Amino acid sequence: MSVHMAYEVRVLRGAGWRVEGIFDDETIAVAAAKKVEGRADRSPVVVIQEVYDAARNHLKSRSIYRSGGDLSAHSTSMVLPFPKAAAPRPSAIYKPTRRPPRAASSKTSAEIWPWLALLIGGFVMIVFLLMYI
Template sequence: MSQAVSFEVDTYQNNRWVLECVLDDKDMALSTAKRLYDSKRFSAVRVVQETYDDASNSSRERVIFETTVADRDNRAAQQKKSDVAKKEVVDRSERHSLRKRPKKEEPAKKKPSIWTMVFLLVGILAVGVFALLYLKSL
């Protein structure tokens, strides 16, 4: 009364399905199928789960994963569409930011020259000396 489960990885070549390998582990079969499909050597890949029943001496098959070139093309088109949509959102936000008035750049402040500083210092000292002389004369 036991059941044996196996997973067949098939590739589509020359208008027919070709058995690539049989595995006992579902995750391994799925990753193998995806790897084969990503190699772009096959137009389609599928994983078939086969369950054999000892008691009835029969087996059942069920496709648990299948992908085709059309699926790949659809995913690529969908990705391109989402990339374009993201770019449009960015473009709209850039256009929005361009509508705002740009801040006027303030001209760089010109630093006073050394001669201006010396003249100012001499002037302050002269005023101080004259103030002291005036206060002393009182």
């Protein structure tokens, strides 16, 4: 069972919530939210705990900290949409196809020997020419 937990610090900017930071520890996330809350613009701040269960492909969110600002005065919703996607089925997972075995070479060793002898003979002749020039 694989469960992942994260804490998001969200700030209300204009018409929507902007993620200011993502943390693994609740105390650090709340401290960051209080630091953001102390800014001059006094925007509402929320810390959301998100628990994702990978085995069930389920996400659970809850608010663990809200700033002292009036959140109800803003007309936007607190919930950010999270895309719901079905878990991939095991049969739908990509499996690479195997290559077919290589066919035997069309050339036999009897056809290769004359060419090999010609190549080696040419190399030997070039070496002798370079030695005596």
